[in-house]
Amino acid sequence: MAEEKIPATVESDSDLSALVQENHRAYWKANIRLVLILLAIWFVVGCVLSILLVDQLNKFTVAGFPVGFWFSQQGSILIFIVLVYIYASRLQKLDREFGVEDDGAGAPPIEH
Amino acid sequence: MTDQTVWNLAFVAVSFSLYIGIAIWSRVRSTEGFYVAGHGVPTILNGMATGADWMSAASFMGMAGLISVMGYTGSMYLIGWTGGYVLLAMLLAPYLRKFGKFTVPDFVGDRYYSNAARAVAIFCAIFVSFTYVCGQMRGVGIVFANLLGWNITAGVMVGIGMVFFYATLGGMKGITYTQVAQYCVLICAFVIPAVAISYQMTGNPVPQLGFGSKITVGDNAGLFLLEALDKIHSDLGLPEYTATFVAGKKSMIDVLAVTVALMVGTAGLPHVIIRFYTVKTVGAARWSAFWALIFIGILYTTAPAVGAFARVNLLQTTHNKAYTAAPDWFKKWETSGLIAWVDKNNDGKIQFGQGGAFEGKKPAFATERGTHGQRMVTNKPNDTPNEIYVDLDIMVLANPEIAKLPAWVVALVAAGGLAAALSTAAGLLLVISSSVSHDLLKRMLKPDMSEKQELFAARVAAGVAVVIAGYFGVYPPAYVAALVAFAFGLAASSFFPIIILGIFSKRTNKEGAISGMVCGIGFTAAYIIYFKFMNKSAGPDEWLFGISPEGIGTVGMLINFAVTLVVSKFTPEPPAEVKLQVEMIRYPNYHPSMLKKVAK
Numbered sequence: 001m002a003e004e005k006i007p008a009t010v011e012s013d014s015d016l017s018a019l020v021q022e023n024h025r026a027y028w029k030a031n032i033r034l035v036l037i038l039l040a041i042w043f044v045v046g047c048v049l050s051i052l053l054v055d056q057l058n059k060f061t062v063a064g065f066p067v068g069f070w071f072s073q074q075g076s077i078l079i080f081i082v083l084v085y086i087y088a089s090r091l092q093k094l095d096r097e098f099g100v101e102d103d104g105a106g107a108p109p110i111e112h
Numbered sequence: 113m114t115d116q117t118v119w120n121l122a123f124v125a126v127s128f129s130l131y132i133g134i135a136i137w138s139r140v141r142s143t144e145g146f147y148v149a150g151h152g153v154p155t156i157l158n159g160m161a162t163g164a165d166w167m168s169a170a171s172f173m174g175m176a177g178l179i180s181v182m183g184y185t186g187s188m189y190l191i192g193w194t195g196g197y198v199l200l201a202m203l204l205a206p207y208l209r210k211f212g213k214f215t216v217p218d219f220v221g222d223r224y225y226s227n228a229a230r231a232v233a234i235f236c237a238i239f240v241s242f243t244y245v246c247g248q249m250r251g252v253g254i255v256f257a258n259l260l261g262w263n264i265t266a267g268v269m270v271g272i273g274m275v276f277f278y279a280t281l282g283g284m285k286g287i288t289y290t291q292v293a294q295y296c297v298l299i300c301a302f303v304i305p306a307v308a309i310s311y312q313m314t315g316n317p318v319p320q321l322g323f324g325s326k327i328t329v330g331d332n333a334g335l336f337l338l339e340a341l342d343k344i345h346s347d348l349g350l351p352e353y354t355a356t357f358v359a360g361k362k363s364m365i366d367v368l369a370v371t372v373a374l375m376v377g378t379a380g381l382p383h384v385i386i387r388f389y390t391v392k393t394v395g396a397a398r399w400s401a402f403w404a405l406i407f408i409g410i411l412y413t414t415a416p417a418v419g420a421f422a423r424v425n426l427l428q429t430t431h432n433k434a435y436t437a438a439p440d441w442f443k444k445w446e447t448s449g450l451i452a453w454v455d456k457n458n459d460g461k462i463q464f465g466q467g468g469a470f471e472g473k474k475p476a477f478a479t480e481r482g483t484h485g486q487r488m489v490t491n492k493p494n495d496t497p498n499e500i501y502v503d504l505d506i507m508v509l510a511n512p513e514i515a516k517l518p519a520w521v522v523a524l525v526a527a528g529g530l531a532a533a534l535s536t537a538a539g540l541l542l543v544i545s546s547s548v549s550h551d552l553l554k555r556m557l558k559p560d561m562s563e564k565q566e567l568f569a570a571r572v573a574a575g576v577a578v579v580i581a582g583y584f585g586v587y588p589p590a591y592v593a594a595l596v597a598f599a600f601g602l603a604a605s606s607f608f609p610i611i612i613l614g615i616f617s618k619r620t621n622k623e624g625a626i627s628g629m630v631c632g633i634g635f636t637a638a639y640i641i642y643f644k645f646m647n648k649s650a651g652p653d654e655w656l657f658g659i660s661p662e663g664i665g666t667v668g669m670l671i672n673f674a675v676t677l678v679v680s681k682f683t684p685e686p687p688a689e690v691k692l693q694v695e696m697i698r699y700p701n702y703h704p705s706m707l708k709k710v711a712k
Contacts, residue, residue: 028698035202046195046375050187051368054356064324064336069354072187073179073416074320077194077409084201084405088398091206095395095700102210102394102700 027098034090038083045071045079119523120260127527128274130293131534135278135286143566146283147214147546153288153390159403161291162387164298164535166193166378166404167411168244169251172298172532177504180419180426183345183353185361187416192374194405194412199379199608201401205388207615207697209397214389215543216382216607217551223614224622225690227556232629236606237382237547242581243599244383245540249585251533255526258448258509265586271534272582279538279545279578280571287538288390294531299410301528302508306414309421309515313337319417330428337420344427349466349497353423360466362660363652369663376669377600380608383539386546394700422507425514430500431464435484438462441513449477450503452489457499460484467496475501537581545574598640601661605632605668613676615698618691624680632672639664 049057050072057068065074095101140146153161171193179186211219216237221230249268256267278286303319310322313329314337327333332340341353350360357364378384387404388397429439435453445451452475453462460483470491478488489501509529512521549570554561561569606629613620640661643650652658659667685691696702 024695024699038202039198042195042198046191047368047371050191051364051371054184058354058356064326064338066338066354068356069184069187069338070324072184073190074323074413076191077413080194080198081402081405081409083198084402087202088395088402091398092395100699100701 023098024100027094027100030094030098031091034087034094038087042080042083045076050076116519116522117260119519120526123520123523123527124260124530127293127297127531131274131278131290134289134293135282138282138285138289140283140285141567143214143550143563143570145285146567146570147389147542147550148386149283149285149288149390151212151390151392153392155391155396155400156403157292158288158387158391158396158400160295160407161288161390162384162400162404163407163411164291164295164531165387165539166384166408166536167298167532168536169248169255169529169533171411171415172302172529173251173255173505173508176415176418176422177507178419179416180423180507181504183341183351183361184356185367186419188362188367188371188374190412190416192371193378194408195371195375196378197401197405197408199375200384200388201398201405203612203615204379204385205397205401206394206700208385208611209388209391210394210697210700212389214386214550215546216385216611217547218555219614220607220610220625221551221555223690223693224610224625225687226622226626229610229622229626229629230551230556232626232633233607234547234551236602236629236633237551238544240381240599240603241383241540241543241547242577245537245544245577245581246584246588248533248537248540249581250588252530252537253585254505255529255533258450258505260526268582268585271530271537271585272578274534275538275541276575276578279541279574283570283574284386284390284542287535287542290538291535294535295407297524297531298528298535299407301524301531302411302418303414305512305515305517305521305525306418306421308517308521309425309511310417312515313421313424319414319421323417323420327424330424332424332428337424341420341424344424344431348427348431348464353420363658365658366652366655366660366663369657369659369666371663373600373604373663373665373669376608377602377604377665380603380606380611381599382547382603382607383536383543385607386543387539418511419507422511422514426502426507427464429514430462432461434461435486436460439514441510444513445503445506445510446487449475450506452477452501453486454489454493454499454501455482455484455486456493456497463497463499465497465499467498468494469496469498469501470494541574541577541581544577545570548573598637601636601640601665601668602633604665605636605672609669609672609676613673615694617677617680618694619685620676620680621683621686623683624676624678627679628672628676631675632668635671636665636668639668 049068054068054072057071058066060067144150175189178189208219213219213222217230217233220233221227249271252271253264253267256262256270257264278290306319307317310319311317313327314322314325315328316322316325323337326336327340332343335343338354345352351358355361388400391397391400430442442451446453452469454469470489470493472491476490478490480488482488509525512525549566553569554566609632610625610628643661
């Protein structure tokens, strides 16, 4: 479906062909799937490893850090940065793949 | 004048002239420029501006000190205040940018086709921002007082003048570019002393790595930094630094609740959200969230290391040492009232231990000096072994002196503290100003006003807000600290759920959103008011599920979600037009002009 683009202007409902609508649905589904996976990692790092399982992890010490303590004061922040990077770059690819990129040219008009 | 005073004045003068120069260069003439910098801010610069906007006087001065006394428990600030950006990047920023108006109440009012929802959003935006901005103006005064020896009132006045000038002149555009400059100043001011201290104490110049290295100086040389901290703490009878949920620290459920409330609250703070309206495209909004988190992460991964270094340094250099032999910085900060010592056992030595040194939160000093030359405190001493009071803010402010860094570094830290406070204050004032001129006046009360009138109203609102915030900076109400719990709790329990549902669920309607917001805010506010003002002595046993007022926003948020979903299910669907608008938000290249035709 990658080659299917939305028409430049839409005159009526029928112009948004079934194919385009399906393309949009697929794009939205792929987006939601990616976000759910990334947020699951976010939750595991920020809440499970850093708080709920911190005592179990603190039994191990690596490079001067109790492991749970490292996750809560260093690791979680570093992993958050990586997650947002993956999100931004994957979605950029998805936008292109499904032909829905925002080129900035058609920025919404401001109503006054 | 001493060398130090000259350096301090030079750094403040140079950085302030820079901000004024940027403001004049970036002055605006349109509402679009005033509210969202014309949607034209480059991605990386918006990331920096967001970082400065977000990192307040409290992040810059207070957080490292807070972590250094809280140890593990301090992690909730680190995880909460960075984890929120993940939510912001993936669930809010790109969609709100796509929506493409000016403010958060704009979105709430339009998406829920209701001026009642808009009014609730306006109230929350103004309340949350005001709570926050008063602390920033106070922060400016405190930096001037501590580092330049001015009185707080004069410092606040200078702060008001600065923010007034560039916020009313340049609006969002002026604020954005001054924030970029302020980010550079504050991050250098934070990182340079941290690198020097890390190198001095561990031989590793990277603070994040020095944090896990062996100490090379003092009584505990050869031990890992954290190992040494745990040992020093247990020798003093304090809970270990890395200990998690032991007696004297917060419980697991409370740490979890506060962390989640801070994450969700961060994602719901209007002054952070509006920064993502300023970039050109949806993709740029995603990328600027990434850059923002990088720029914030630099400070947030350094802060816990600084906290740990400062803690070891403080305890190693002063505990069980004679007061007369205490280092210079100790006496300097005692003179400014941020350190106090009560020689309970009359041995002339400084002793740390469990509990507070005396009754009351702050020391009240007598005019005469004690037998060792120390400032006498009139507070009644507590029956604890601890003899020392240390204001948390000085961990960062005193760092350069403790590490014996040159005078210009001390001056840079002063400029950094001012940059942190001013940048956050300006961002908040813009939210207050646009809520009044755009949301309240233009969208609700007087829709026929011209752009010129609206711009004038925006400038007046910003000016009035600065003056009120300055007043509260000079005369801080006693409840300001308690109000900060409100800011995050309210942001978490009001905006976050209904914005998310507004984007991800087309079925959510105005009945659901309004009742959700009212229940979420009502519950959170009632809980905080009860435990912060009416029943202050209540502890974890009386708290609901053991959750403190700081963390209750998490429960308020869940209530908001549940009520919104259930009420929406049993009330009429939103109009087709609104559903199309949601559809429009989801696809980056869909534009409203196309949709209007489709809707016919």
